Amino acid sequence: EPRGRRDRFARGIAASPGAAVGRIVFSSQAAQASAARGEPCILVRRETSPEDIRGMNCAAGVLTERGGVTSHAAVIARGLGLPCVVGASEIRLDARERRLVAPDGRVFREGDLITVDGTAGEALAGEAAMLAPALDSCFRKLLSWADEMRDIGVRANADTPADALVARQFEAQGIGLCRTEHMFFTDDRLVVMREMIFADSATDRAAALARLLPMQRADFVQLFEIMQGHPVCIRLLDPPLHEFLPHSREGLLELAEALDRPLSEVTRRVEAMAEFNPMLGMRGVRLGVAIPEIYDMQAQAIFEATLEVAGRGDPVVPEIMIPLVSARREVELVKTRIDAVAAAVHTKYGREFAYRLGVMVETPRAALRAGEIAQHAAFLSFGTNDLTQMTYGLSRDDAGRFMNTYVQSGVFPEDPFHILDVDGVGELLLIGAERGRATRPDLVVSICGEHGGDPESIEFCRRAGFDYVSCSPYRVPLARLAAAHLAIRSREQPNAS
Incomplete structure (x- = not known):
């Protein structure tokens, strides 16, 4: 409520819009316990990691001391529709004492009531007055008019069936990015995933992957059913494997007990997997090349889900996306194995199916070598979060x-993680699209980074002739409306295009 009283105690970056009231919790375990009691909570962390996803699923909002608009907390919160403020760097967290100290000296302890305003980027003491959003017939009518005018597609980044339902509610034209790693963080799957990571032999690894296969297949069946024939672009596993492992002593002890291994061995192996630069390390397609059984399992799950849903009458042509590519040979290696898996599934079930293989362009080299890469890819989707980071x-x-x-000093006109840098990163997008289409004229080109929900970034993609943008489900209405505004403006001012 804009006219309500606001007792602000912290200011940060507005990472995910909306507002939420809840009691402070400092751990995912506390968030889960709060949800079990039916009490809304605000998860407060120095920064979040993949281990915190379960806690974020149980929270009403998120507040972090560190991070930016494309940090882990921000991206996950937008996908979940959680109000989120990140980078509140003036607060001081003391997780051991379970308290945070505000810049003005006020102390907030676990259980205290606060409000997170993810639209303004503020944290407020106590319970602020709220207004509910009006997603009524007028809202839907306005967006239907927008769809009649816009000339670029809008998809959603959706990682789970729940995300896909939201995407359909906001009438996204498909899923432009399904990050499969988020499917593995529920308790039952995480245990099996960790068994696979700790496997001592290829046989043990295959046994763990065989247990994950039906879980993945069930996820994809649900996604295909929810999207009802709309395209679904599934990104193969991207993060380094150590992100699935605990790092606290309590977590390591639980893992040792679950795996029936000595704590010393588990600790040693977890420490050995740590990387100095994990964002640049053993992740993405590098996993697919070094441990190809993981991508084999995911491809099999996708193809079997495709046949299951198609058997009920819904046509499905899945899109499989290879992450973090930087060389043509990487695509060749993964494509050869995926084609082999497709042939095996076809032989096993005796039924035909189609699929499209593409590449997520996240490295500058992939953009520069897009002409070569497009020889083996039906589509290129620019992951502008990582591409901005690396550029x-x-x-x-x-x-x-x-x-x-x-920004205030004029070094950057805007935060390049929030609004696409059209001069630098944008030039890589133009080079990649031009060189890719020179090799393959029917190449589909899109972006699936968080810039896909920003109006200025959508304008760049539209002028560049991209086929669609993809953004978090809750940003889809804004993207649809912004695309319509841009189309109308270009017709009124032809030179604007």
Whole structure:
């Protein structure tokens, strides 16, 4: 409620819009316990990691001391529709004492009531007055008019069936990015995933993957059914495997007990998997090349889900996307194995099916070598979060510490993680699209980074002739409306295009 009283105690980056009231919790376990009691909570962390996804699923909102608009907390919160404020760097967290200290000296303890305003980027003491959004017939009518005018597609980034339902509610034209790693963080799957990571032999790894296969297949069946024939672009596993492992002593102890291994062995192996630069390490397609059984399992699950849903009368042509590519040979290696899996599934079930293989362009080299890569790809989707990070040499998670100073000093006109840098990153997009289409004229080109929901970034993609943008489900209405505004403006002012 804009006219309500606001007792602000912290200011940060507005990472995910909306507002929520809840009691402070400092851990995912506390968030889960709060949800079990039926009490709304605000998860407060220094920064979130994949281990916190279960806690975020149980929270009403998120507040972090560190991070930027494309940090882990921000991206996950937007996907979940959670109000989120990140980079509130002036607060001091004391997780051991379960308290946070505000810049003005006020102390907030676990259980205290606060409000997170993800639209304004503020945290407020106590319970602020709220207004509910009006998703009524007028809202839907306005967006239907927008769809009649816009000339670029709008898809949603959706990782789970729940995300897909939201995407359909907001009438996205399909899923432009399904990050499969988020399917593995529920308790039952995480245990099996960790068994696979700790497997001592290829046989043990295959046994764990065989247990994950039906879980993945069930996820894809649900996604295909929810999307009802709309395209679904599934990204193969991307993060380094150590992100699925615990790092606290309590977590390591639980893992040792679950795996029936000595704590010393588990600790040693977890420490050995740590990387100095995990965003640049053993992740993405590098996993698919080094441990190809993982992508084999995912491809089999996709193809079997495709046949299951198609058997009920719904046509499905899945799109499989290879992440973090930087060389043509990487695509060749993964494509050869996926084609082999497709042939095996066809032989096993005796039924035909189609699929499209594409590449997520996240490295500058992939953009520059798009002509070669497009020889083996039906589509290129630019992951502008990582592409911006690698082009600038900026950390998505840490740049928030100095970004305001840089913008205020005129170093950057805007935060490049929030609004696409059309001069630098944008030039890589143009080069990649041009070279890719020179090789393959029917190449589908899109972006699936968080810039897909920003109006200025959509304008660039539209002028560049991209086929669609993809953004978090809750940003789909804004993207649809912005695309219509841009189309109308270009017709009124032809030179604007």
